Amino acid sequence: MGISDSARMGCAATPPPPYYLVVFASQRAASTDDGYAAMAQRMVELARTQPGFLGIESARGEDGFGITVSYWETEADIARWKEDAEHAEAQRRGNREWYTEFALKIARVERAYNGPRGPRGTE
């Protein structure tokens, strides 16, 4: 799972539920340039081209703790993205080098609300 630390993505403009999401919470091991930033940006770009991709939101604080939420039409789309060869290599490097801890959840979205100035302007 890639995380862009610099790109301003904002709130994702997702369709009405039901759909699925992946929460990826992670603590970065270090802030040195170890190839992470380039990989993270590449993973976001690659995710956008995958079947069933609906959107992505990402934030990382100065303490190195970050959360990325990606949205997908079906669980099968999530499974396929997990197995993507380039993504799988990024997962291996994340496991070994980039994160001191991470936790991932796959969940079915039941309800969604946007703020009055949210991505689609509806409450």
Added chain:
Amino acid sequence: MGISDSARMGCAATPPPPYYLVVFASQRAASTDDGYAAMAQRMVELARTQPGFLGIESARGEDGFGITVSYWETEADIARWKEDAEHAEAQRRGNREWYTEFALKIARVERAYNGPRGPRGTE
């Protein structure tokens, strides 16, 4: 929904699925001290005392975009927390003052994985 910008919470140590989560993604209106930080810290403390609360993860970047994920046993627990009087007032102020946009999702967690050095040390 409260967000602590300073407290180091890390990955939540959640139980095996199924359970529920709330994703709250938001863009802060300004970084001035407008009472937001104190409210955010208070909301995390208050959430921890609510029935069905399982954990919380939060990150906010320098651009003011943040994501908080809270975990709950049931949808009824989430509905009850939403209606809490102090929380409801925080929601009103968030709507009016603190956020330029926000988006909220309620989802049922189907599967969860932790990294090798994750909150519970299991893959």
